[in-house]
Amino acid sequence: VGEQIAFGLAAGATLIFGALVITLKRPFQATVSLIGCLAAVAVLFVLLQAPFVAAIQLIVYAGAIVVLFLFVIAYLGERPTPELDNPLARVEAFGWLAVAALALQGALVLGMSNLPGLWDEPRPVGDIGSPEAIGRSFIDDYIVPFEATSLALVVAAVGAVLLAKRAVRAEGGR
């Protein structure tokens, strides 16, 4: 029952902070809400027997990625964005249509699924979330994806440097 209470709190916090992220208009406030949402998701990971993923979630996501966001927001400064006319106002309804259609589809799939035990007591699990189990899985089965992630990070870093260089050159610098 304690697990259910913890789940209710974490799930509620996830959804409330998620709603704040998309409703708050100032980037700084939205980013701080994202920290709350990410921390609540980390609690959900702990409840799902995934302590290592939860730790990485807090360190990499709530730590590095959010700090990057806050740094860029601080660098750009909080500018009041002028309320420009929306050139896509005519088709805005289709965005909400997509959201509603996906919600309907998700509810139908979740309600009609005959996956055994979907709404039952979760079965006991073995050691799937420890650093050792994840390390073994990475080395034994997923060595190629593991190396591919490093390639993705290098490409992203080089791309960011090139973007910055081009932006400086466009201003007349070197």
Next chain:
Amino acid sequence: MTSTLNGVPLGMYLAVSGALFLMGLAGVMIRRNPLLLLLAVELMLNSANIALVGFSRYWNVTDGHIFALVVMVVAAAEVVIGLGLVVAVYRQRLALDIDRMTSLRG
């Protein structure tokens, strides 16, 4: 949901995951500031991670955790490029409005 349960069934996690994904999608649809758009994309990536880790527990395997970690790496790369683009646009003194960025130059 009967009161005889002690744990939380997989379906509840999937419901939270789906709701969070819908929030992210709605955020992408209604926001025009690229910074807020990236935040909404982060919500969608996180909802996918909840589903992956939830199914990993359901099947009693580690694969979902591996996927979630790879998704985090992809999210980091995406944020680096996205914020780089935001800063590049800002330095050319253009409005931070994605509906107005309609031309490319190589």
